[in-house]
Each structure stands twice: as C-alpha cells, then as structure tokens.
Amino acid sequence: MKVFITRVIPEEGRKLLEEAGIEIQEWKEKRALTQEELIANCLESDALLSVGTRLDADFLQACSHLKVIALHSVGFDHVDVDTATSLNIPIGNTPGVLSAATADTAFLLMLATSRKAFYLHKSIEKGQWGFFDPTANLGVELRGKTLGVFGLGKIGLEMARCCKAAFGMKIIYHNRTRNEAAEQALNAKWLSFEELLQQSDVLTVHTALTPETEGKFDWAAFNLMKPSAIFINTARGAIHQEEDLLKALLAGKIWGAGLDVTNPEPMRPDHPLLQMPNVSVLPHIGSATQETRAAMSVLAAKNVIAGLKGAEIPFLVNPEVYTTKS
Numbered sequence: 001m002k003v004f005i006t007r008v009i010p011e012e013g014r015k016l017l018e019e020a021g022i023e024i025q026e027w028k029e030k031r032a033l034t035q036e037e038l039i040a041n042c043l044e045s046d047a048l049l050s051v052g053t054r055l056d057a058d059f060l061q062a063c064s065h066l067k068v069i070a071l072h073s074v075g076f077d078h079v080d081v082d083t084a085t086s087l088n089i090p091i092g093n094t095p096g097v098l099s100a101a102t103a104d105t106a107f108l109l110m111l112a113t114s115r116k117a118f119y120l121h122k123s124i125e126k127g128q129w130g131f132f133d134p135t136a137n138l139g140v141e142l143r144g145k146t147l148g149v150f151g152l153g154k155i156g157l158e159m160a161r162c163c164k165a166a167f168g169m170k171i172i173y174h175n176r177t178r179n180e181a182a183e184q185a186l187n188a189k190w191l192s193f194e195e196l197l198q199q200s201d202v203l204t205v206h207t208a209l210t211p212e213t214e215g216k217f218d219w220a221a222f223n224l225m226k227p228s229a230i231f232i233n234t235a236r237g238a239i240h241q242e243e244d245l246l247k248a249l250l251a252g253k254i255w256g257a258g259l260d261v262t263n264p265e266p267m268r269p270d271h272p273l274l275q276m277p278n279v280s281v282l283p284h285i286g287s288a289t290q291e292t293r294a295a296m297s298v299l300a301a302k303n304v305i306a307g308l309k310g311a312e313i314p315f316l317v318n319p320e321v322y323t324t325k326s
C-alpha cells in the first residue's frame with residue numbers, strides 16, 4: 001500500500017506509517033504542486049495525506065480510487081467534501097490536538113495588538129526608540145474587559161479559558177448552538193451576532209469557513225463594533241473582508257486587529273495593514289509548535305492506516321461515506 005504526502009510532515013507521523021508497512025512518497029520540492037502533478041502522484045497511490053492542498057471536484061473525480069484522504073489540518077474548507085462523499089472517499093482531519101496552540105496564537109495576537117508590540121519592535125529596528133515619552137506608545141489594558149467569541153467550539157473555548165484565567169475577562173459568545181458547559185464553567189453568555197459585535201472589547205473568530213461565515217466581518221459588522229475594540233482572526237482569512245477591515249481601522253470604527261490568517265495568503269508585503277501600529281499579522285502559524293505539528297501528523301497517519309485497512313477512520317469529516325456504503 002502506498003500513500004502520497006503533499007509536503008514533508010513531522011517524523012512522528014512518518015514513523016507510524018512506516019511501522020504499518022505503508023510505502024511513503026513525499027512531495028519534497030519547496031513549491032506547491034500543480035493539479036496535474038497531484039493527480040499523477042495520486043494515480044500511483046492508494047491514499048493521500050494532504051497538507052493544505054486544494055482538492056476540488058476535478059481532482060476527486062480523477063482520483064476516485066483513493067481509499068482515504070487524510071488532511072493535515074482540522075479545517076477542510078479547501079476540500080470539496082460533498083464530491084468526496086458522493087465518490088465514497090472518507091476524509092479525515094486533525095481535531096483537538098491543535099486547539100491549545102491555536103488559542104495561544106489568538107491570545108498572543110490579542111496581547112501584542114493591545115500593546116502595539118509588533119509595530120514597536122519594527123520601530124526599534126528603524127532606530128526610532130527615541131526618549132522616554134509618558135504619552136507615547138500607549139496601548140490598552142485587557143484586565144476586566146469583555147471577550148466576544150464568534151464560534152465557541154474547541155479553539156474558541158480554549159481561548160476563552162485563557163482570557164478568563166489571565167485577565168479575568170468577561171466571556172460572551174455567538175455560536176450556532178448554545179454551549180451550556182461553557183456557560184457554566186466560564187459564566188459565558190450567548191448573544192446574537194449583532195449583540196456580540198456591539199458588546200465585545202476583543203472579538204475573536206473561531207468558526208470554520210463556510211458559506212454562512214464567508215465575509216461575515218464586513219463594513220456593516222465593523223460599524224457595529226466599539227471604536228475601542230480589537231478584532232482577532234485565527235480561523236480563516238475569508239471570514240473577514242480585508243478591504244473593509246482596513247477601512248474600519250482607518251476610520252476609527254475599531255481600534256486594532258490581530259490576524260494569523262489573511263485573504264489571500266500570503267499577504268502581500270506592501271499591504272497597508274502591515275504598516276499600522278495597532279495591527280499584528282502572523283503567517284498562519286496557529287498550530288505551528290513542534291508538539292502540535294507532531295500530534296497532527298500522528299492523527300493524519302492514523303487516518304491513513306485505518307483507511308488503507310478498510311476500517312472506519314478515527315477522525316472523520318464525512319461520516320455519510322460509511323452510512324451510505326452499508
């Protein structure tokens with residue numbers, strides 16, 4: 001049995017695959033593969049372990065022989081899951097193991113933005129430290145402020161816990177369904193989307209990218225927020241409208257923004273958001289710790305192994321593949 005892997009993954013996942021007797025073929029080049037290269041490699045394989053590669057209907061139809069597709073991510077917005085399901089291809093992902101690291105990234109962006117840390121670091125490099133000015137470089141405090149969570153799932157909950165523990169922040173949230181455990185544990189309060197926008201001092205985004213969440217944070221949304229609010233997005237860049245975010249910051253509709261995800265990625269180096277004191281941007285590193293990436297590679301490998309054995313894969317995005325088969 002053979003698996004094609006679209007990037008070099010951590011040793012832990014590779015080892016598991018090798019121990020299971022699975023032959024590995026990896027894409028080692030430092031460029032993304034083309035659709036033709038992806039199809040050619042998959043036609044020689046029984047499974048695909050995909051690191052962020054877009055998997056559209058054309059690809060899936062060309063490679064309908066694949067016994068399993070294991071994603072090296074929890075997000076699956078880059079995959080045509082409906083087509084995969086109709087072709088009976090199970091899709092696996094890596095939930096849970098990356099929640100803490102991604103929440104840490106959201107927390108880092110919140111704190112860095114509140115104190116203009118990235119901008120001030122750059123100003124030292126430019127020789128602009130100057131003299132100690134009691135009225136300059138002022139940030140805002142987070143203690144006792146209100147954290148609004150859009151999407152109180154695994155990562156959102158972890159972020160809420162950190163903010164409550166570190167700064168005693170009050171937690172409000174908007175989710176499709178109520179999270180009663182979080183309401184009890186964190187005294188979190190469910191609000192409508194509009195109320196969330198109006199009441200948050202820091203608004204942090206943790207939903208998947210779906211047709212319902214795409215472009216959700218637009219000019220109208222930013223207009224409802226407090227002029228002192230900080231917007232954080234570590235979910236997907238397409239959930240906010242980047243031009244509207246820039247306009248809202250320039251117009252003082254909100255105070256600051258911290259982004260681990262942009263639209264498009266990578267963000268162009270001359271983007272005006274990168275010049276703003278109250279904006280912090282990271283290059284999609286939410287889950288990028290040694291420990292978390294190793295754990296993700298292990299879950300992805302477990303999905304490949306189960307799929308190749310014909311067993312139900314443990315971390316499954318499209319359970320319908322098994323219900324429709326039986």
Ligand SMILES: NC(=O)C1=CN([C@@H]2O[C@H](COP(=O)(O)OP(=O)(O)OC[C@H]3O[C@@H](n4cnc5c(N)ncnc54)[C@H](O)[C@@H]3O)[C@@H](O)[C@H]2O)C=CC1
Pocket residue numbers: 074075076095096098099102150151152153154155156174175176177206207208209210212213234235236260261284285286287288
């Ligand atoms: N920056 C990074 O490196 C990373 C980004 N992510 C992103 O974070 C997302 C969330 O991950 P998890 O917390 O593990 O997922 P999750 O499924 O545990 O949580 C998402 C929550 O959003 C809610 N939700 C979905 N659509 C909604 C809507 N329209 N309105 C209100 N609530 C809605 C769901 O009910 C769920 O509670 C992923 O889908 C991925 O896109 C995940 C890991 C790393």
Ligand SMILES: O=C(O)C(=O)CO
Pocket residue numbers: 072073074075076098286287
């Ligand atoms: O898992 C995801 O969805 C990511 O964005 C990267 O870990």
